[in-house]
Amino acid sequence: MISELSLLIVLGVAVGGAAGAVLRFLLDRYLPGGLLAANVLACLALGYLYGELSWLAETGRVAEDGLLSGPVATTLALGVLGGLSTFATVSLRVAQRWMAGQRLRAIGLWTAHIGLGFGAAALGIALSRLPGLY
Amino acid sequence: MSPSEPSAAPQPAATRRSLRNKRQTSLVKLIALVAFAGACGALLRLLVGELIPEQGMKFPWTTLAINLSGSGLLGLLTGVAHVRPWMPDWVVPTFGTGLIASYTTFSAVILAVMPSVPGDAYDGLAAVTYVSPGAMEMLTYLFLSVLGCTGAAAAGMTISRALLGQLGAESADLRRRP
Numbered sequence: 212m213i214s215e216l217s218l219l220i221v222l223g224v225a226v227g228g229a230a231g232a233v234l235r236f237l238l239d240r241y242l243p244g245g246l247l248a249a250n251v252l253a254c255l256a257l258g259y260l261y262g263e264l265s266w267l268a269e270t271g272r273v274a275e276d277g278l279l280s281g282p283v284a285t286t287l288a289l290g291v292l293g294g295l296s297t298f299a300t301v302s303l304r305v306a307q308r309w310m311a312g313q314r315l316r317a318i319g320l321w322t323a324h325i326g327l328g329f330g331a332a333a334l335g336i337a338l339s340r341l342p343g344l345y
Numbered sequence: 346m347s348p349s350e351p352s353a354a355p356q357p358a359a360t361r362r363s364l365r366n367k368r369q370t371s372l373v374k375l376i377a378l379v380a381f382a383g384a385c386g387a388l389l390r391l392l393v394g395e396l397i398p399e400q401g402m403k404f405p406w407t408t409l410a411i412n413l414s415g416s417g418l419l420g421l422l423t424g425v426a427h428v429r430p431w432m433p434d435w436v437v438p439t440f441g442t443g444l445i446a447s448y449t450t451f452s453a454v455i456l457a458v459m460p461s462v463p464g465d466a467y468d469g470l471a472a473v474t475y476v477s478p479g480a481m482e483m484l485t486y487l488f489l490s491v492l493g494c495t496g497a498a499a500a501g502m503t504i505s506r507a508l509l510g511q512l513g514a515e516s517a518d519l520r521r522r523p
Contacts, residue, residue, distance in 0.1 A: 221388065228387020229380035232447040236379045236438065253452040261456055289394075294387045296451035300442070302416040302494035303423055303502075310499060321491055328455040336459070 219282045227290020235295050246300060247323060253296035254328040258335025260288055266339060370435040378435055382443025389448050404482060405457050408450065409490060415449035416494035420501020427502070428509045454490055458483040 231253075238245035264284060301324050308317040370378075390411055399407040419441055426437050460480070 221391070224387050224391050225384040228447050229384040232383020232386065232443050233376055233380045235446065236376070236442050239442070250451045254455045257452040257456050258459070289391055290387050292452050293390055293450045294383050294447040297446035298412040298449040298451045298454065298490070298494055299415040299419040299498065300446045301451065302412075302498040303419050305495045306420065306499035306502065309495065310502070321495075324451065325455070325487070325491070328451060329459070332452070332455050332459050
């Protein structure tokens with residue numbers, strides 16, 4: 212598998228990861244609920260990307276040289292969206308609330324992330340099925 | 346008591362606060378540090394995904410392992426920051442927000458538990474595509490991730506506080522945002 216890693220993908224994931232992390236850092240710092248926004252945004256975009264790619268594969272049009280070519284898709288999915296979304300920070304905040312005795316808030320935090328994330332990913336897949344977007 | 350001789354009790358807190366104010370890192374520097382650490386975190390996730398390829402697995406073990414280890418490490422870091430407040434103010438944003446949070450992923454977990462999309466996704470999305478298992482397995486995966494990672498973060502915080510000898514000294518500081 213390692214040999215399949217091209218320099219382009221490594222560079223793309225690094226740059227994408229940096230962009231995603233900075234966007235999440237700024238959202239979390241300046242927007243109330245910014246972490247939730249980062250995770251939901253990443254789910255929406257990953258759902259759209261996944262739906263679009265599976266649609267292309269289904270119809271036999273492989274986007275080798277298109278807008279969503281292999282390295283571009285990997286950069287977006289593993290770099291930008293992987294860097295934008297985070298599991299550890301949510302876990303930590305839930306754990307902090309739980310340990311501080313705010314059990315309902317802790318459960319609510321996970322419920323919001325998972326519920327909205329799930330909805331956003333479904334919306335992304337649905338959007339990818341609309342004609343004429345790609 | 347003269348101003349040059351403050352009382353003994355509030356002095357450490359005041360000194361720590363003034364030290365932290367003095368060493369406040371600028372936003373530009375913080376963004377640069379978070380960007381660099383975020384790139385490292387994403388590359389680390391890519392590397393783990395390549396070492397333990399998820400494709401063909403019936404269960405997204407790799408993502409689970411990434412999220413569990415990341416949550417535990419973030420708990421450890423937060424615990425250390427909690428009992429060592431005079432730590433430089435760029436440490437938690439760089440290693441917590443940049444490296445560890447970028448290393449773990451939420452979107453891949455949510456996409457994994459989505460009902461399978463007709464057709465196969467492009468092979469390039471190595472870490473998010475695999476043989477789609479049933480609904481029960483996916484629910485199990487979600488619960489394992491949520492409970493396991495929250496537990497790992499809590500354990501990390503508790504362990505680092507205990508190791509530094511301050512277990513139970515203060516409750517979790519909700520104002521500190523890692």
